[in-house]
Amino acid sequence: MALENVWIRTPGDGLVRADQVIGISNHRTPSLSGKPGRWLLTVALPVPTGSGSADGWGLTNLHRTLVQTDQEVAGAPDRLARLLAQLAVVDTAGIITAVPCGPDRSDVRFEFSRFDADIPAAAEPQAQAEVPEVVGV
Numbered sequence: 645m646a647l648e649n650v651w652i653r654t655p656g657d658g659l660v661r662a663d664q665v666i667g668i669s670n671h672r673t674p675s676l677s678g679k680p681g682r683w684l685l686t687v688a689l690p691v692p693t694g695s696g697s698a699d700g701w702g703l704t705n706l707h708r709t710l711v712q713t714d715q716e717v718a719g720a721p722d723r724l725a726r727l728l729a730q731l732a733v734v735d736t737a738g739i740i741t742a743v744p745c746g747p748d749r750s751d752v753r754f755e756f757s758r759f760d761a762d763i764p765a766a767a768e769p770q771a772q773a774e775v776p777e778v779v780g781v
Contacts, residue, residue: 647728649737649759652687654708659739662728666690666705668721682712685720685742685752710742715750727754 647662654660667688673681691706710724711717720742727740738758745753 647732650728650731651739652708652710653739653741654710655712657708660687660689660708662731662740664689665728668724669707670717670721672716680714682714683716684712685710685717685724687724711744711752713744713750713752714748717750717752720752723752724754727756731756 647665650662651659652662652665665687668686669688670683670685672683675681686707686709688705688707692703693706694701694703711720724740724742731740736758738756741755741757742752743755745751
């Protein structure tokens with residue numbers, strides 16, 4: 645199985661398809677205007693994005709933030725990679741959400757909501773009626 649039916653929720657960008665993730669990182673943003681930097685848990689996608697300055701143009705993969713914390717959550721990338729590996733070998737569909745937790749929100753847990761657990765039987769798609777084949781048109 646693959647991950648094309650598993651999605652990862654981002655706080656600002658919606659959903660990212662899990663089979664598109666090519667990297668998981670945990671890094672600190674720089675301090676700006678006297679405010680401390682934040683730790684970001686991000687996923688990288690195989691889409692180039694660029695930024696430039698007077699010194700030149702730089703290209704990197706597109707990163708999407710999953711969660712921000714005040715302290716580093718060192719094991720979060722490993723736990724997300726382990727969850728993706730576990731989901732890749734089973735036939736499932738759903739959404740992964742990174743949730744800050746702990747007394748000071750300095751840890752992250754991953755919740756997986758299966759689609760089929762949320763869909764009532766009455767909402768399942770109905771079989772389409774047979775369409776007769778037209779011959780000689």
